[in-house]
Structures are given as structure tokens and as C-alpha cells.
Amino acid sequence: MESNIVWHQASVNKKDSRDKNGHHSGVIWLTGLSGSGKSSSANRVNQKLFERGIQSYILDGDNIRHGLNTDLGFKPEDRKENIRRIGEVAKLFADSGTIVLTAFISPYQEDRARVRDMFVKGDFLEVHVECPLSECENRDPKGLYQKARTGEIKGFTGIDSPYEAPESPELVLQTNAFSVDECAEQLISFLEKKSWL
Numbered sequence: 001m002e003s004n005i006v007w008h009q010a011s012v013n014k015k016d017s018r019d020k021n022g023h024h025s026g027v028i029w030l031t032g033l034s035g036s037g038k039s040s041s042a043n044r045v046n047q048k049l050f051e052r053g054i055q056s057y058i059l060d061g062d063n064i065r066h067g068l069n070t071d072l073g074f075k076p077e078d079r080k081e082n083i084r085r086i087g088e089v090a091k092l093f094a095d096s097g098t099i100v101l102t103a104f105i106s107p108y109q110e111d112r113a114r115v116r117d118m119f120v121k122g123d124f125l126e127v128h129v130e131c132p133l134s135e136c137e138n139r140d141p142k143g144l145y146q147k148a149r150t151g152e153i154k155g156f157t158g159i160d161s162p163y164e165a166p167e168s169p170e171l172v173l174q175t176n177a178f179s180v181d182e183c184a185e186q187l188i189s190f191l192e193k194k195s196w197l
């Protein structure tokens with residue numbers, strides 16, 4: 001790291017922003033297989049938070065890879081860098097008083113743990129968007145599993161690239177058992193229980 005750079009202390013801090021917004025801030029880190037329901041869940045929660053006047057924002061894998069992380073692919077080291085950068089961006093949002101929902105496969109336990117360590121305890125909530133691979137493959141909303149099965153896409157998560165499920169996530173959403181709306185309600189109830197809202 002460059003040694004001649006000194007951290008500049010902002011005059012408006014995280015607590016000021018939280019006080020202004022009237023709620024807690026932090027990251028809700030959704031992790032799960034492609035097609036498990038990360039984006040749908042994040043969007044429904046964000047909509048509900050918006051309607052309640054909560055300051056929230058979504059960082060979504062597909063979208064971020066069109067811009068900030070356009071230089072990254074799906075090799076393990078690229079996924080690691082993807083998650084590291086998103087962790088940093090999520091931290092900035094949390095510092096600004098925002099509840100940030102992230103929707104990335106984030107398949108490696110080590111990478112998720114590294115992001116968790118960037119946050120004050122309790123400000124990082126890991127949510128496993130759980131759905132059996134067979135059901136994700138059945139849904140195949142983008143036709144990517146089919147391409148992975150025929151070998152058109154190499155290194156696809158769950159097919160020929162690993163997914164390491166969280167060992168002790170703060171919350172599990174079972175998207176094969178509950179509707180998008182029910183999952184969103186479960187997450188919002190959890191935020192209420194944690195006094196985030």
C-alpha cells in the first residue's frame with residue numbers, strides 16, 4: 001500500500017448518518033447458487049424497505065460485472081477479487097448510513113469471512129439463499145445451467161466449480177419452500193428482531 005497516504009477523518013460520521021436516517025446500517029450478504037433467488041429476494045426486500053422510507057441499496061453480481069468489475073471473470077482469483085471489491089463498496093454504503101443488500105454467488109467461505117472481518121460485529125449479516133442444485137437447474141432463468149452442462153460455459157458454480165455453503169449464516173432463506181414474498185418477510189422480520197429497523 002502507498003505509505004504517503006493519510007486517512008482523512010470525515011466531519012459527518014456513520015453514527016450521524018444513522019441518526020439522520022433513523023435506522024441501523026450494514027450489509028445483508030446474500031450468498032447462494034445461480035438461480036437460487038438472490039436477486040429476486042434482494043429486490044423484494046429493497047422494495048419493502050423503500051416503502052417504509054428506509055435508506056437501502058442493492059449491489060447485484062450481474063450488474064456490477066457490467067461496470068466496476070468488468071475486468072473480472074470467473075476463475076477463483078477473479079471471484080476472490082470480485083468479492084473483495086464488493087466488500088469495500090458495501091462498507092462505504094454502510095458508512096453512509098445505508099442498508100446494503102448484496103447478491104453475489106460468493107462461493108468461497110474464505111472470501112466471505114474476509115468481508116465479514118471488515119465490519120464491526122453485527123453489521124454483517126450472512127444470508128444463505130438456499131435452494132437445491134436440481135431446483136436451480138430446473139429454474140435456469142438465464143439458460144446458463146444448460147450451457148454449463150453442454151460445456152459451452154466452463155467453471156460454472158455447482159457444475160464444475162465449487163459452492164461452499166455457509167457453515168453458520170445469520171439466516172437461511174429456503175426458496176424452494178417459500179415464495180419470494182415470504183422469504184422477503186422472513187428477512188425483514190429478522191432485521192426487526194436485530195433492531196436494524
Ligand SMILES: Nc1ncnc2c1ncn2[C@@H]1O[C@H](COP(=O)(O)OS(=O)(=O)O)[C@@H](OP(=O)(O)O)[C@H]1O
Binds near residue numbers: 034065074078144156
Ligand atoms: N462460470 C460461472 N459461474 C457462475 N456464474 C456465472 C458464470 N458465468 C456467468 N455467470 C453469471 O454471473 C453471475 C454470478 O456473478 P457473481 O459476481 O455473483 O459471481 S461470484 O460471486 O464472483 O462467484 C451469475 O448470476 P446469478 O445467476 O444471478 O447468480 C451468472 O448469471
Ligand SMILES: Nc1ncnc2c1ncn2[C@@H]1O[C@H](COP(=O)(O)OP(=O)(O)O)[C@@H](O)[C@H]1O
Binds near residue numbers: 036180
Ligand atoms: N422464494 C423464492 N425466492 C427467490 N426466487 C424464487 C423463489 N421462488 C422461486 N423463485 C424464482 O427463482 C428464480 C431465481 O432467480 P434469481 O433471483 O435471478 O436468482 P439468482 O439471483 O440467485 O441467480 C426466479 O425466477 C424466481 O422467480
